[in-house]
Amino acid sequence: MEAAATLPMNGLTVRLALDRLALQPGQTLGVTGAAGAVGGYAVELGVSDGLRVIAVAGPRDEALVKGFGAQMLVPRGAAAVRGLHDAAPGGVDGLIDAAVLDAAVLPAIRDGGKLATVRGFAGPSERGITIEAVRVTSYLRNQKALDRLGHLVAEGRLTLRVAETFPPERAAEAQRKMDAGGIRGRLVIVF
Numbered sequence: 001m002e003a004a005a006t007l008p009m010n011g012l013t014v015r016l017a018l019d020r021l022a023l024q025p026g027q028t029l030g031v032t033g034a035a036g037a038v039g040g041y042a043v044e045l046g047v048s049d050g051l052r053v054i055a056v057a058g059p060r061d062e063a064l065v066k067g068f069g070a071q072m073l074v075p076r077g078a079a080a081v082r083g084l085h086d087a088a089p090g091g092v093d094g095l096i097d098a099a100v101l102d103a104a105v106l107p108a109i110r111d112g113g114k115l116a117t118v119r120g121f122a123g124p125s126e127r128g129i130t131i132e133a134v135r136v137t138s139y140l141r142n143q144k145a146l147d148r149l150g151h152l153v154a155e156g157r158l159t160l161r162v163a164e165t166f167p168p169e170r171a172a173e174a175q176r177k178m179d180a181g182g183i184r185g186r187l188v189i190v191f
Contacts, residue, residue: 017116025050033099084108161185
């Protein structure tokens with residue numbers, strides 16, 4: 001139950017982002033924050049959709065994101081945007097910005113490409129890049145999408161990750177850990 005609880009919000013967020021990007025099999029998807037919960041799902045669902053996925057994450061997470069199916073890892077940091085652009089000459093076709101870099105990632109995207117943002121960044125844009133602000137609330141009742149995610153989990157093509165569980169009386173501790181960042185998976189409050 002704890003693992004299943006991690007799927008709806010982040011899984012539907014990524015499904016919505018990919019649907020809004022509308023990339024075709026064989027196109028290139030960039031994913032920032034690829035080792036996190038949203039980023040990990042973005043890598044796996046992008047691969048499931050037949051996309052070439054280039055992941056941005058720390059070097060210690062290379063095995064993790066490549067295990068999700070990323071074809072290439074670009075080390076996070078100051079050179080990450082340039083690394084994404086160089087890994088996909090001309091820029092990636094679409095990018096899911098799970099690291100919330102906002103305008104800083106625009107140079108990694110090809111002219112006329114798309115950016116899916118998860119925290120409300122709406123622009124300004126440049127070079128004809130479309131910015132898709134993703135709000136999971138618009139997919140809350142999308143049973144078909146949730147069922148498909150469940151099937152991918154059952155097939156072993158989507159990985160549920162629980163980093164740690166907490167009883168309700170330790171919720172503040174969980175919040176502090178989440179605020180500190182660097183969590184690989186989800187923190188779950190178990191009632």
